[in-house]
Amino acid sequence: MISFDFEYVLPATMEEAVQSFQHADSLRLEPLYYGGGSEIITMARIDQLRTGAMIDVKAIPECKALLHQGGKWIVGAARTLTELAADNSFPLLTETVLHLADQTNRNRITIGGHVCGKLFYREALLPFLLTDSEVILAGPRGVRRASIHTVFNGGLRLERGEMLVQLITDRRYLDQPTYTVKRTKIEYVDYPVVRICAMHTGDWMRFAFAGVSAVPFRSQQIDEALNNRSLPPEVRINQVIRNWPLPVLSDMLASADYRRFVLSNALSDTLAALELKGG
Amino acid sequence: MEFDKRECTYRIVKVYSVFDAGRVINAGTARGQVVGGVNMGLSFASREGFLFNQAGVVLNPQLRSYKITRFGEQPEYAVDFVETPFVEGPYGARGIAEHGTIGSPGSLANALSIAAGVELNELPLTPELIWRARGAAHDLI
Amino acid sequence: MPSLGRGGKREVELIVNGKKHLTVVRSADTLLRVLREHLGLTGAKAGCENGDCGACTVLVNGVPIKSCFMLAVEAPGRNVTTIEGLGGESAVQEALLTLLLFNVDFVHRGLLWFAMRCCNRTRMPMLRRYVAGCSPTFAAAQAMKK
Numbered sequence: 001m002i003s004f005d006f007e008y009v010l011p012a013t014m015e016e017a018v019q020s021f022q023h024a025d026s027l028r029l030e031p032l033y034y035g036g037g038s039e040i041i042t043m044a045r046i047d048q049l050r051t052g053a054m055i056d057v058k059a060i061p062e063c064k065a066l067l068h069q070g071g072k073w074i075v076g077a078a079r080t081l082t083e084l085a086a087d088n089s090f091p092l093l094t095e096t097v098l099h100l101a102d103q104t105n106r107n108r109i110t111i112g113g114h115v116c117g118k119l120f121y122r123e124a125l126l127p128f129l130l131t132d133s134e135v136i137l138a139g140p141r142g143v144r145r146a147s148i149h150t151v152f153n154g155g156l157r158l159e160r161g162e163m164l165v166q167l168i169t170d171r172r173y174l175d176q177p178t179y180t181v182k183r184t185k186i187e188y189v190d191y192p193v194v195r196i197c198a199m200h201t202g203d204w205m206r207f208a209f210a211g212v213s214a215v216p217f218r219s220q221q222i223d224e225a226l227n228n229r230s231l232p233p234e235v236r237i238n239q240v241i242r243n244w245p246l247p248v249l250s251d252m253l254a255s256a257d258y259r260r261f262v263l264s265n266a267l268s269d270t271l272a273a274l275e276l277k278g279g
Numbered sequence: 280m281e282f283d284k285r286e287c288t289y290r291i292v293k294v295y296s297v298f299d300a301g302r303v304i305n306a307g308t309a310r311g312q313v314v315g316g317v318n319m320g321l322s323f324a325s326r327e328g329f330l331f332n333q334a335g336v337v338l339n340p341q342l343r344s345y346k347i348t349r350f351g352e353q354p355e356y357a358v359d360f361v362e363t364p365f366v367e368g369p370y371g372a373r374g375i376a377e378h379g380t381i382g383s384p385g386s387l388a389n390a391l392s393i394a395a396g397v398e399l400n401e402l403p404l405t406p407e408l409i410w411r412a413r414g415a416a417h418d419l420i
Numbered sequence: 421m422p423s424l425g426r427g428g429k430r431e432v433e434l435i436v437n438g439k440k441h442l443t444v445v446r447s448a449d450t451l452l453r454v455l456r457e458h459l460g461l462t463g464a465k466a467g468c469e470n471g472d473c474g475a476c477t478v479l480v481n482g483v484p485i486k487s488c489f490m491l492a493v494e495a496p497g498r499n500v501t502t503i504e505g506l507g508g509e510s511a512v513q514e515a516l517l518t519l520l521l522f523n524v525d526f527v528h529r530g531l532l533w534f535a536m537r538c539c540n541r542t543r544m545p546m547l548r549r550y551v552a553g554c555s556p557t558f559a560a561a562q563a564m565k566k
Contacts, residue, residue: 001447001449001450001453002448002449003448005428005447005448006447006448006491007447008447008491036489036490037491037494038471038489039317041471041488041490042470042471042489043449043490044448045469046470054447056494057495058494082483088330102474103484104474104477104484104486105471105483105486105558106491107483107484107485108485108486108489115433156549173401183286185326185346185405185406185407186288186325186326186346186403186406187326187346187348187349187353187403188349189349190343190346198360204541213507252338252339252344254407258407258410258411261410262286265285269518341468341470341472342468342470342473343470343471343472344473
């Protein structure tokens with residue numbers, strides 16, 4: 001059981017949510033925005049997290065958006081992974097989500113909680129990195145719209161009291177040739193040792209990674225290196241891995257050496273698949 | 280068993296278990312006992328194991344970090360018995376409680392050793408372990 | 421603005437298996453704990469209480485979720501169905517019993533929910549046929565639907 005008490009509020013609007021957060025913050029309650037609860041509750045139960053106030057975002061209308069409008073696909077932060085997969089406007093996202101956690105977890109995990117939470121894998125973020133999506137954030141300084149790269153690529157850069165409201169994606173990226181691969185330690189349902197999402201758009205391939213390093217990311221340098229068709233694929237891959245921009249993780253799932261081996265094979269499969277689909 | 284030589288991953292397709300039960304009294308529960316034991320033994324052999332830090336603290340005390348096989352991951356089980364009546368047992372029956380669990384890690388390791396072309400005698404038999412045993416050094420970049 | 425200052429206990433109305441229940445809970449109480457300890461519905465089990473084993477699975481508005489990581493204070497306004505709500509006569513329970521899973525117990529309940537959920541949608545014809553093969557009542561219900 002969770003050993004400490006906390007406030008629980010269910011605001012009806014973005015403004016109420018942010019105000020509640022600020023109010024709780026001023027009372028030094030260390031508030032948190034609450035989505036599906038899978039991370040917050042499990043961590044609170046084992047005392048890895050302590051909070052005096054939870055602000056549930058699931059009743060905010062903008063956070064429940066799931067629609068196409070003006071050439072954009074708009075996804076609210078309180079939508080669950082299952083709902084996004086069922087919607088299937090973005091097949092790459094669907095495929096990524098269906099190999100992420102198990103079904104009953106996906107029925108609760110919200111995309112907002114998933115990309116803003118403490119678990120660093122954020123696999124469902126990768127497709128949005130590939131589409132150069134925009135995000136709507138609400139915080140003490142108001143509502144702002146920003147590129148996903150400035151806020152989520154390679155780490156979380158939210159301001160205090162800021163919550164994710166929506167992800168906005170240009171429709172033309174939703175049905176490009178794509179590929180995703182996830183390698184785990186051994187079991188199908190597990191955190192990734194390596195997860196790659198990739199897209200072939202126009203004459204250019206885009207790549208995003210999770211599980212290899214401590215943050216999910218997409219990198220200009222890696223995109224360029226892997227698109228360098230003057231070199232054979234193995235050479236491009238070796239180069240990319242040798243110059244990996246972040247430390248490669250060594251943990252209970254895999255050692256760094258093994259991770260590099262898995263990454264190399266996964267990149268090889270990714271390039272082959274994209275050349276096939278995009279060419 | 281299907282072994283991927285490139286990835287060092289594998290899939291257990293079928294498991295054959297034959298035990299001397301002395302005398303099978305309830306065929307359903309005898310089969311159930313073996314199937315359950317084999318399932319547990321294979322789970323133990325392929326992925327289970329506590330990981331400790333320097334201070335001896337268990338690092339994987341949760342089911343999400345201490346993995347066991349899930350429903351749907353099990354192989355096809357073929358179970359049979361030979362009957363050499365055991366004079367002291369009820370109606371000639373022997374105990375077969377743990378045979379499935381005890382026998383399966385060895386058989387998995389043997390099968391993987393043959394498939395991977397290298398002697399494997401450590402548990403759990405994860406792809407990383409197999410990759411290392413096969414001489415990982417030359418795969419390093 | 422929703423007022424803070426209710427960090428202690430509060431009264432909530434839960435709708436479980438079609439019946440309304442009024443109970444006092446902490447914000448920190450999970451749905452699982454409240455179902456078991458306040459309402460006496462011990463069908464959902466506290467297996468790992470970590471979101472990993474599925475023994476606590478219940479349906480919330482028809483969707484199977486793990487009740488060990490949902491708060492009771494989130495439940496008002498939502499229909500919760502526990503295994504007790506199936507009445508022991510559901511076709512899937514019958515099918516599972518037929519498959520020699522002697523007691524539909526503990527972690528099997530999570531499986532049961534998944535199977536039920538699958539059967540209630542049209543996307544899993546194989547599973548429906550499988551369950552129909554194991555359960556005469558399910559097969560009959562299917563035949564009637566056509």
